Amino acid sequence: MKEVGQISNDQPARIINDVIATTSREIQPCLPRKDAVRRQIKRARRVCDEELEPKTLDDFKLPDAYSITLNGIHFAKNITEGTERILLFTTTENLEWLQEAKFWIMDETFKTVPTLFRQLYSIHAPAGGNVNFRIVSLVYALMTVKSEELYEKLFQELNEMAEEHELKLKPDFILTD
Structure with missing residues (x-):
């Protein structure tokens, strides 16, 4: 779910629900709690955003x-x-x-x-x-x-x-x- 969160613009709740919906019933009880996964997705996105953000004005290019x-x-x-x-x-x-x-x-x-x-x-x-x-x-x-x-x-x-x-x-x- 963390990897999907990094590449998707969907809300964390949507990503979690989509993954749960495609996960077999036997595996679902083993999944982490929704609030923990939501925090993981947000943390992964923050790290991803920080890596993309330029460090100097010279590096900053407006797409x-x-x-x-x-x-x-x-x-x-x-x-x-x-x-x-x-x-x-x-x-x-x-x-x-x-x-x-x-x-x-x-x-x-x-x-x-x-x-x-x-x-x-x-x-x-x-x-x-x-x-x-x-x-x-x-x-x-x-x-x-x-x-x-x-x-x-x-x-x-x-x-x-x-x-x-x-x-x-x-x-x-x-x-x-």
Whole structure:
């Protein structure tokens, strides 16, 4: 089950149930408890993930699967500023929504980022029209440090991307924590 857990994206409970279903009734009582197997699968996945995670920024390469939308549009930009790095994720359509938005909501998180990066910065704004709008994430940026210089570089790049498509990013106000 541990080996299946390493190569499968299924939930541990699903893997366990599938293995039990294909195991003969005589062998089933000999199988370890479900909670013990679930821990083994999670531990094996953690080790597997650690082996795959790059150790330096130079080793970090963003696969095409994570930089191209389902429609085939490239939406990832790799930005370097000295030794620091930003991976910026957005589309032209998202920039158009940002242009139309009267306000932006910006947020940062430090808990759910790859170890080579310090934070995930996101920009949210209304999208979908004036009546049926929803607040959606329009920009994601993985950043290696939390510094004024890198924030300036991020917004400089966003403005340059917008200008390439004849867009102006000027919200009336910005909410941030």
